[in-house]
Amino acid sequence: MISTRRTLLAALTVAGVLASVTACGGGSDSSGTTDASGGTYTFWDPYPQFDASSPWGKRVAECGTKAGVTVKRTAYDTTDLGNKALLAAQQGNAPDVMMVDNPVVSTLVEAGILNKTSDLGLDTKSIQKNIIGAGEIDGSAYGVPIGANTLALYYNKKVLSAAGVDPASIKDWNSLTAALKKVKAAGKKGITFSAINTEEGSFQFLPWFWGAGGDLTKLNSAKGVAALSLWKGWVDDGLAPKDVLQNTQTTSWQEFATGDYAFGENGTWQLGNADKAGFDYGVINVPGQSGGSAPVPTGGEFVTVPVQKDTARYDVSKKIVTCLTNDANLLASDTTLTYVAPTASVQAEQVKQNPKLKPWVDAVAAARGRTSGGLGTKYPTISQPMWTAVQAALSGSKSPQAAMDTAQASAQKN
Amino acid sequence: MTIARVDRPRRAPATAKASGSDALPLHRRQRRRSRLTALAFVAPLIAYLAAFYLYPLYRNLDLSLRDYTVRSFVAGDAPFSGWDNFQKVLDDPTFGPALRHTMVFTFVSIAFQYVIGLALAIFFNRRFRLAPTLRALFLIPWLLPLIVSASTWSWMFNSESGVVNYFLHFFGVDAVGWLTSPDWALTSVIIANVWIGIPFNLVILYSGLQNIPAELYEAASLDGASAWQVFRRITFPLLRPVSAITLLLGLVYTLKVFDLIWIMTKGGPGDASSTLATWSYQLGFGTLLPKFGPGAAVGNLLILIALVFGLLYVRVQRRQEA
Numbered sequence: 001m002i003s004t005r006r007t008l009l010a011a012l013t014v015a016g017v018l019a020s021v022t023a024c025g026g027g028s029d030s031s032g033t034t035d036a037s038g039g040t041y042t043f044w045d046p047y048p049q050f051d052a053s054s055p056w057g058k059r060v061a062e063c064g065t066k067a068g069v070t071v072k073r074t075a076y077d078t079t080d081l082g083n084k085a086l087l088a089a090q091q092g093n094a095p096d097v098m099m100v101d102n103p104v105v106s107t108l109v110e111a112g113i114l115n116k117t118s119d120l121g122l123d124t125k126s127i128q129k130n131i132i133g134a135g136e137i138d139g140s141a142y143g144v145p146i147g148a149n150t151l152a153l154y155y156n157k158k159v160l161s162a163a164g165v166d167p168a169s170i171k172d173w174n175s176l177t178a179a180l181k182k183v184k185a186a187g188k189k190g191i192t193f194s195a196i197n198t199e200e201g202s203f204q205f206l207p208w209f210w211g212a213g214g215d216l217t218k219l220n221s222a223k224g225v226a227a228l229s230l231w232k233g234w235v236d237d238g239l240a241p242k243d244v245l246q247n248t249q250t251t252s253w254q255e256f257a258t259g260d261y262a263f264g265e266n267g268t269w270q271l272g273n274a275d276k277a278g279f280d281y282g283v284i285n286v287p288g289q290s291g292g293s294a295p296v297p298t299g300g301e302f303v304t305v306p307v308q309k310d311t312a313r314y315d316v317s318k319k320i321v322t323c324l325t326n327d328a329n330l331l332a333s334d335t336t337l338t339y340v341a342p343t344a345s346v347q348a349e350q351v352k353q354n355p356k357l358k359p360w361v362d363a364v365a366a367a368r369g370r371t372s373g374g375l376g377t378k379y380p381t382i383s384q385p386m387w388t389a390v391q392a393a394l395s396g397s398k399s400p401q402a403a404m405d406t407a408q409a410s411a412q413k414n
Numbered sequence: 415m416t417i418a419r420v421d422r423p424r425r426a427p428a429t430a431k432a433s434g435s436d437a438l439p440l441h442r443r444q445r446r447r448s449r450l451t452a453l454a455f456v457a458p459l460i461a462y463l464a465a466f467y468l469y470p471l472y473r474n475l476d477l478s479l480r481d482y483t484v485r486s487f488v489a490g491d492a493p494f495s496g497w498d499n500f501q502k503v504l505d506d507p508t509f510g511p512a513l514r515h516t517m518v519f520t521f522v523s524i525a526f527q528y529v530i531g532l533a534l535a536i537f538f539n540r541r542f543r544l545a546p547t548l549r550a551l552f553l554i555p556w557l558l559p560l561i562v563s564a565s566t567w568s569w570m571f572n573s574e575s576g577v578v579n580y581f582l583h584f585f586g587v588d589a590v591g592w593l594t595s596p597d598w599a600l601t602s603v604i605i606a607n608v609w610i611g612i613p614f615n616l617v618i619l620y621s622g623l624q625n626i627p628a629e630l631y632e633a634a635s636l637d638g639a640s641a642w643q644v645f646r647r648i649t650f651p652l653l654r655p656v657s658a659i660t661l662l663l664g665l666v667y668t669l670k671v672f673d674l675i676w677i678m679t680k681g682g683p684g685d686a687s688s689t690l691a692t693w694s695y696q697l698g699f700g701t702l703l704p705k706f707g708p709g710a711a712v713g714n715l716l717i718l719i720a721l722v723f724g725l726l727y728v729r730v731q732r733r734q735e736a
Contacts, residue, residue, distance in 0.1 A: 083699060086487060090488045103702050104702055107702055107703050107704075108484075110483070110485055111485050111487065112485050112488060113488055196680065197680050197681065197682040198680065198700070199701070199702060241574045242573040242574065243572055243573045243574045243593075245593070245682065246568070377484075377703050379702070380701045380702035383701065383702070384700070384701045388684055392684035394594075395595060395596045395683035395684060395686065397596040397683070397684050398684070406507075
């Protein structure tokens, strides 16, 4: 008798404790939403480097004030933001406005948590087709790009002139490899890039993959293998260092900034650091296999409006998005972020202010979204096998053909 | 335990009476109150276990048994798929190498950690002047945040500018691709992990050595035993219980090592140094399109392996106590 009562009591206590724990969870959720409807709108972005007193932080706050609300801004690490957004949506407290890296847009659309720009009545006509393409699924856009960045080849003028290489002579892969050999013969190092086993590695490999005419749905075609063989040849011949396998784009930049390397494949966002590097540098577009500029992948964030239960909130969210993406603010934001603006008029303005941006504007014009061309959420399942293949080939555990065959098989399975 | 001790003095006379005659309502009320007090004492622990142990474990199991896509993750309507995720994981070409790497990583790490830890413990047990200082210095790997030590190892092992290759260069040895060659990557992370694990072994084994009575050594030296004989016949056998616990705890700790490998190689190049722990993370969070189901399945397999070793530990401990 006593023992049954004791177990009963214990069970009741446990149940009570559990209930109170869940009640706590529920309570904080509901308080979050009531908070927001009281004139506070939540805003997420991947720029933790900018605090509230930075020009970016002030601009976001200002756009809120103009729309008649207070904006509560939270900055997350960019690799974290996608999963944070999924979790928030699952809990029913997604932010009102969210800026996400462009390849994440298709994942979030797949999850059904983003609104179409056409449903919100946002105007995206003036935005360049290839830039907004990264945020389009089945012909509808799900966000407004704040700007775009992309990859090109930085070169060290002193190293090249010492090796007797004219940067203007680099038109295709052969002339580039020839230049690297000359640099090596002159006792300097050739090229550095990032071939790490994360999305960054795929991002850096794509200009070469696409520059050979490769197709992401056929990784193991001769064209894709040619791009991988080019990289492998460089590493095997000592034209590129072995540690590209570990390089992030940041550490790859640090290598280039030592002044020993002739070339570094890196992005628009390094322009500020390039001026501080202490040597003369130039920028050329990544060459295609047989000439011309290779298509490069677009980077950069989209301003999106996640789905809310309370649809009345969209009006204000729309005002905030429009404010952040109007021409005057785009110019200011893209200057802060060193992005290329997504509209032709603002690009012209940017080049007028800073002529060094000219090659980048050209590169962006030739750029492609990674998830464009109907790939959408198939892209992540191709990208992961692709970076694994790059790693396998460069480290010598597989031949480029075998590595790409494995990658294709694994991409098809998903 | 503590609870019983706390209210025993107060309750003692009442219990004595109650057992002698029919329980009076007053006594019963008193007893119920004391039971409630007892429960109130246990409640925080139960709440803690439920919130931070049972619930996550249940969620992880639930994730691994359902077919989660990003859409159904948000909507919360993922269909039950039984063992599909586990089947998918077991059929994946990454599974075999990941399991093998996990085992090699765990057992080789532990073997070296234990042997070096034991050698150092015996060395420091000889009480020379600098012993305490040196022993404290040996604890540094344990005190450093893992991100610091792992990043430092990764710089030291850098194939271009790392200090290890620079050092080898002096001896005319060619540069080794410590973290960039598929033949060396696993070895490199094991070396770093051994370095991190030595202090743990050193501390536990050293304290075990302190408990061996000095008379035994005195007797041995009177009998003219050599250093090796002393170790084989006295130190090692008397250290066996401590050794067993050190090894088993080390096993459970090493199985789940993730941060070190992720910081140094991210499981690469290719999947040359990927273990079950890094693979699970890779599946769940490493790509733009998370695969929560298979990721959770790998995590559960890892928990299962750790559980087997955990039970082994409990058994060994019980046998020692008996």
